[in-house]
Amino acid sequence: MRIAYTSEQIRAAEQALMALLPPGTLMQRAAAGLAAACAGALAGRAGRVYGSRVAVLAGGGDNGGDALYAGARLARRGARVEAVLAGSRAHEAGLAALREAGGRAAPYSEERAREALGGADLILDGLLGIGGSGALRQPYADLVTLANQAPGLRVAVDVPTGVASSDGRVEGPAFRADATVTFGAYKTGLFVDPGAEHAGEVTLVDIGLGPYLPDPDVAALTAADVGALWPRPGAESDKYRRGVVGIAAGGSRFTGAAVLAVGGAVRSGAGMVRYAGQELPVSAVRARWPEAVITTLKPGEGVEEVGRVQAWVLGPGLGTDDDALQVARSVLAGDEPVVIDADGLTLVARERSLLRRRAPVLLTPHAGELSRLIGAPREQIEARRLEHARRAASELGATVLLKGSTTVIAEEGRPARVNTNGIPWLATGGTGDVLAGIAGTLLAAGLSCYDAASCAAYTHALAAREASAGAPLAALDVAESLPRALRALLSPASL
Numbered sequence: 001m002r003i004a005y006t007s008e009q010i011r012a013a014e015q016a017l018m019a020l021l022p023p024g025t026l027m028q029r030a031a032a033g034l035a036a037a038c039a040g041a042l043a044g045r046a047g048r049v050y051g052s053r054v055a056v057l058a059g060g061g062d063n064g065g066d067a068l069y070a071g072a073r074l075a076r077r078g079a080r081v082e083a084v085l086a087g088s089r090a091h092e093a094g095l096a097a098l099r100e101a102g103g104r105a106a107p108y109s110e111e112r113a114r115e116a117l118g119g120a121d122l123i124l125d126g127l128l129g130i131g132g133s134g135a136l137r138q139p140y141a142d143l144v145t146l147a148n149q150a151p152g153l154r155v156a157v158d159v160p161t162g163v164a165s166s167d168g169r170v171e172g173p174a175f176r177a178d179a180t181v182t183f184g185a186y187k188t189g190l191f192v193d194p195g196a197e198h199a200g201e202v203t204l205v206d207i208g209l210g211p212y213l214p215d216p217d218v219a220a221l222t223a224a225d226v227g228a229l230w231p232r233p234g235a236e237s238d239k240y241r242r243g244v245v246g247i248a249a250g251g252s253r254f255t256g257a258a259v260l261a262v263g264g265a266v267r268s269g270a271g272m273v274r275y276a277g278q279e280l281p282v283s284a285v286r287a288r289w290p291e292a293v294i295t296t297l298k299p300g301e302g303v304e305e306v307g308r309v310q311a312w313v314l315g316p317g318l319g320t321d322d323d324a325l326q327v328a329r330s331v332l333a334g335d336e337p338v339v340i341d342a343d344g345l346t347l348v349a350r351e352r353s354l355l356r357r358r359a360p361v362l363l364t365p366h367a368g369e370l371s372r373l374i375g376a377p378r379e380q381i382e383a384r385r386l387e388h389a390r391r392a393a394s395e396l397g398a399t400v401l402l403k404g405s406t407t408v409i410a411e412e413g414r415p416a417r418v419n420t421n422g423i424p425w426l427a428t429g430g431t432g433d434v435l436a437g438i439a440g441t442l443l444a445a446g447l448s449c450y451d452a453a454s455c456a457a458y459t460h461a462l463a464a465r466e467a468s469a470g471a472p473l474a475a476l477d478v479a480e481s482l483p484r485a486l487r488a489l490l491s492p493a494s495l
């Protein structure tokens with residue numbers, strides 16, 4: 001599990017640790033780790049550290065201090081280091097160390113910045129760290145914009161300047177790092193977009209903070225975590241005990257959504273899939289997935305006669321007319337956990353009382369659907385995903401999986417989970433339907449909404465990587481790639 005913290009949590013831990021150590025110890029640990037990472041990057045890019053050119057952008061706070069000390073270490077190894085001092089003052093000891101090591105430093109001017117940045121093999125962003133707040137003031141904003149246009153490798157110190165370390169918010173220009181070297185612990189803003197996409201590859205430098213950190217703010221599951229949580233059949237398993245998923249999806253307009261949701265469920269290992277829908281989607285599902293057990297619903301009929309299931313997926317392509325509403329009512333009147341997606345979300349946004357039920361509910365909206373559910377503008381949701389997913393979970397009394405480039409899973413009283421391994425090729429029609437099917441399989445197998453949502457998001461992204469391999473993908477490819485993705489997760493011994 002990779003875990004991350006808000007800047008307040010990091011600061012509190014740093015203070016507790018600093019009180020026990022000689023002044024400056026933590027900064028030296030940070031700078032040593034940073035310089036080592038930069039030396040590695042320079043060796044990879046320019047062939048060696050000696051003679052390479054490094055531009056250090058230094059703000060007035062401790063983030064600038066880290067960067068200046070790291071610059072000093074690189075200068076001692078023969079790099080030509082030039083610092084641009086952007087604050088009204090600079091970190092004095094760090095600046096002295098850089099000069100003593102042979103590095104140069106001068107206050108910001110556009111000309112100096114262009115000169116230093118233009119020829120740099122590596123650009124070190126030490127403008128702002130966890131002390132940054134709000135949109136960048138000048139000259140930070142201009143400097144970041146210039147740095148983003150420069151050809152050198154961009155390395156952010158602790159967090160990319162312009163990214164809010166506590167939640168990944170970005171207002172205005174922000175440093176676009178190829179790599180970020182972060183200290184003590186991951187910051188939430190490095191896991192959540194738009195911050196995450198500004199951070200590049202993130203490396204963690206241990207400065208001894210571990211024992212002083214509280215419960216994390218957010219967590220990201222790793223392959224090993226998902227592998228450990230994923231349900232496996234045992235010798236005594238039969239299809240019913242493994243979990244039967246009911247899928248209420250598809251209508252006369254969107255027959256494909258039914259095929260995709262059933263595909264997600266079948267390919268992620270449901271014991272059995274029961275599909276309930278009207279004639280048109282039924283023929284599409286029957287043609288593609290002979291494994292599904294089918295009930296054809298007449299207009300106005302609910303799912304009462306479908307037979308026993310352990311969890312439902314409600315909504316992909318279902319439509320929002322009276323027939324769809326009747327289906328939604330009948331599914332939600334039951335005692336099984338339910339994944340509500342797509343049109344199902346529109347129906348419950350219209351009739352909130354449908355969410356008043358005892359069994360668990362997992363809502364899987366994208367930002368537009370969440371906007372309808374909680375009445376917040378879509379752009380605000382996209383800019384502040386964590387905050388809105390948490391708010392929705394608390395207001396709606398459900399687990400919320402907010403889709404997008406970073407998927408956020410929120411449930412009251414638990415750390416939010418994030419999935420950052422999605423790929424932009426996933427932004428294509430129908431992939432969300434596959435995700436809903438996977439989550440249904442996991443709920444039917446007995447996982448909680450929280451774990452089912454987290455594992456579904458992870459494997460969905462992994463399957464997309466398998467399916468794409470750098471090329472465009474279609475939603476059905478994601479379903480078809482699930483077995484290969486799962487094979488990589490589940491150890492051969494347990495298959």
Ligand SMILES: NC(=O)C1=CN([C@@H]2O[C@H](COP(=O)(O)OP(=O)(O)OC[C@H]3O[C@@H](n4cnc5c(N)ncnc54)[C@H](O)[C@@H]3O)[C@@H](O)[C@H]2O)[C@@H](O)CC1
Nearest residue numbers: 014026027061062063128129130131132133135136137158
């Ligand atoms: N506290 C510690 O023990 C350690 C801190 N370290 C470093 O210290 C950093 C935090 O240092 P600071 O607390 O000095 O904070 P920063 O260096 O992140 O920021 C300092 C100043 O930037 C200015 N500022 C804030 N928002 C701005 C904006 N939008 N535009 C322009 N200026 C803005 C403020 O005046 C603020 O005081 C960490 O990110 C990390 O790099 C590391 O050395 C490890 C140890």
Ligand SMILES: Nc1ncnc2c1ncn2[C@@H]1O[C@H](COP(=O)(O)OP(=O)(O)O)[C@@H](O)[C@H]1O
Nearest residue numbers: 403404405422423424426427429430431432433
């Ligand atoms: N830029 C992106 N990067 C990574 N994943 C993305 C991106 N955009 C969308 N996704 C993922 O693609 C899926 C799209 O689902 P959804 O919006 O419901 O589409 P649909 O309704 O067409 O199925 C979600 O799993 C979402 O997290």
Ligand SMILES: [K+]
Nearest residue numbers: 125128157159
């Ligand atoms: K920084």
